[in-house]
Amino acid sequence: MTQPSDLTPTPVSAIAAAHKVREVSSHSHALVKDLRRLAHEAGAYRKLGRIWLEGDHLARALLARGGRPQICVVGASAWLQPNWRELALAAPEVVVIADNLLPEISSLESPAPLGFLIAAPAARVPTQSGVNTLVLDRLQDPGNVGTLLRSAAALGVKQVLAMKGTAALWSPKVLRAGMGAHFALHLVEGVEVNELDTLDLPLLATSSHAEQSLHEVRLPQPCAWVLGHEGQGVAEAVMRRCALTVRIPQPGGEESLNVAAAAAICLYESARQALTG
Amino acid sequence: MTQPSDLTPTPVSAIAAAHKVREVSSHSHALVKDLRRLAHEAGAYRKLGRIWLEGDHLARALLARGGRPQICVVGASAWLQPNWRELALAAPEVVVIADNLLPEISSLESPAPLGFLIAAPAARVPTQSGVNTLVLDRLQDPGNVGTLLRSAAALGVKQVLAMKGTAALWSPKVLRAGMGAHFALHLVEGVEVNELDTLDLPLLATSSHAEQSLHEVRLPQPCAWVLGHEGQGVAEAVMRRCALTVRIPQPGGEESLNVAAAAAICLYESARQALTG
Structure with a gap:
């Protein structure tokens, strides 16, 4: 007091x-x-x-x-x-x-x-292994990227890796959309594909072609969720490294989700499973 | 063929x-x-x-x-x-x-x-009762509104009600962010608070003060999720009509979520519970 x-x-x-x-x-x-x-x-x-x-x-x-x-x-x-x-x-x-x-x-x-x-952080920040991670694979829209950081910080992600070609994480627009989430996360920019192999984490991605639905799968903990480019999705070289791909159940039909909405759902499901044990 | x-x-x-x-x-x-x-x-x-x-x-x-x-x-x-x-x-x-x-x-x-x-739709479209509904309470950002419509259409919502003061649903920016979701939904604009009473649906909202966590509650089906103004949240008069308020679990701490990310999580949890029975 x-x-x-x-x-x-x-x-x-x-x-x-x-x-x-x-x-x-x-x-x-x-x-x-x-x-x-x-x-x-x-x-x-x-x-x-x-x-x-x-x-x-x-x-x-x-x-x-x-x-x-x-x-x-x-x-x-x-x-x-x-x-x-x-x-x-x-x-x-x-x-x-x-x-x-x-x-x-x-x-x-x-x-x-x-x-x-x-x-500004050093040009090259080392990645951390074994912590809940979000990988941004060439996301372009600063509003999406900031929203993703905000969801990540709230839902228990510790580290965000921005692959080469992703929007600059510390730009004014990403900072604004991030609403302070930047300061709660370990952020690494300019990540190359082969660096993903050093994370010591299973990589997870969503795919509309995946057989298993997000809500039916026991998700590994911790893990690294990969979210891809707004138009092109996750790059083939990154997708190949994923231990698991799931589809988000879409009872409304074949609509697609905004990438930040998809990320919020995936991170929530990981958090929900961790909380319910 | x-x-x-x-x-x-x-x-x-x-x-x-x-x-x-x-x-x-x-x-x-x-x-x-x-x-x-x-x-x-x-x-x-x-x-x-x-x-x-x-x-x-x-x-x-x-x-x-x-x-x-x-x-x-x-x-x-x-x-x-x-x-x-x-x-x-x-x-x-x-x-x-x-x-x-x-x-x-x-x-x-x-x-x-x-x-x-x-x-353009008629100035006043009648609301539908008894169908999964999303209520937008004075949301301002067209990108958020479009993203919300997109999530709604994908996750099994049939109707979106925009309360008076919400961004115009058919504006170019909302249409762009909605990516075609508009055409899969029953959209009603200019909704007044007392019209919510005619929906014949339990209204649900999120609140960081709620005792129950989203993932621990049996959600009513169908229902109407209410998402509020980016800065002010859900209006008091609307909140009073909610049958249930829940908080989104945030293992990362006291960060806040973007409203479209929060909506995606709520609609996903409703869909998940409906799918798992």
Whole structure:
């Protein structure tokens, strides 16, 4: 229980003094140029080595998972408001930016007044073996990819592997759809097919041609579910490595499911079986 | 088995002669103006009484479900190609449009060379009672709504009710995400809260506060699953009418699910229980 004395607010001036705070108002400032690219180019974080988390939801989700921002970028008006200022001061360095620059460093229709810059992960993160995994085989739509990460984090997946050719996981659109799930997962990008062999996990995929229906099969635990390209499905070389393919029961007939809906169903069924033993 | 003689192609000139075919090349033509609105305004179909199905996927999905186009609009170049012409001639009236007009009547980055106009449903379609139903309570995102329709059609839902304030079901974006599911469902828009009482079905909703977990409950069959607004969830007046609320098990912790992912899970669990008896 926090004691009342702990709630005595530290004067904002005192906190700010402990931080590096600077003001930026020029369109041509190097940081503004970088933010513009990060907000508008899906893969810019790979070149610039930084990820732009726009908005308080992503910023708070990072902090809640123990993540560390490098820099907070906050609009000048928001900087004057205690709640935004408090969030901004979670970063060791604060850049107070002219409000008129916010739209150009935003990927949103209504630009957020605050965002965090964090360090991009190393170009090559090692995979983990033996943990519940989701493999994204060249998924293209950033909304689908973000939704998949969100479902994965909620339903007990620990690791997501994005095969080469998958949408950039840390792009603004995927981050937005992911709603903070990124910070709860071990994410590996640029995975090659033969690396799947080192996972020490059975790979599972859905196929409308599979004989067995998802709900009739005892699913291996842990496992790696593979979800494929929106149009082409799972690549042949990946499908060959799958220990099991199942079809999702479709009592409504031969409709197809959106890939993120299919993934939610598969991950739920794995979780359900794990819970019911 | 189709006999070879059935495959002898009817000369295209003969088919075309049986149809009303006209050419349009002016930006200011009344039909082009209507198509422009239908392609770009989500609710224009309600005012114009027509729905624009852009692209061969939706056109073929309509035909596969026995739907009838009023008019096919086809680009002049595509009209010269037998496969497009054959699809175009499924409509009793064909409008061959100058290729340079295609981008302005399209909601896609790459405009499709063909689309169908169909009659919009009556302003008020009666609800059906006693059939598996999905209730959309003010969902806003057209991609989510389309994905939900697609999951509903695949997983055995017969009817979708869109409460007042839900994204327009027949808008181009919802149609695109729905991938033809529209034609497999009984769709009712503009539903008021008190109409839910006439469904003769138990209403079910998810809630993170619910005591029972989805996978532990015997779900009523048939039922009406209610999915709520992306930010606000299910409205209080609707929630009060729910016979049962359940939480989706989230072994990964307190993440939230995208509404279309949550819906896929709920509809799958209903289908699974119906299949396993």
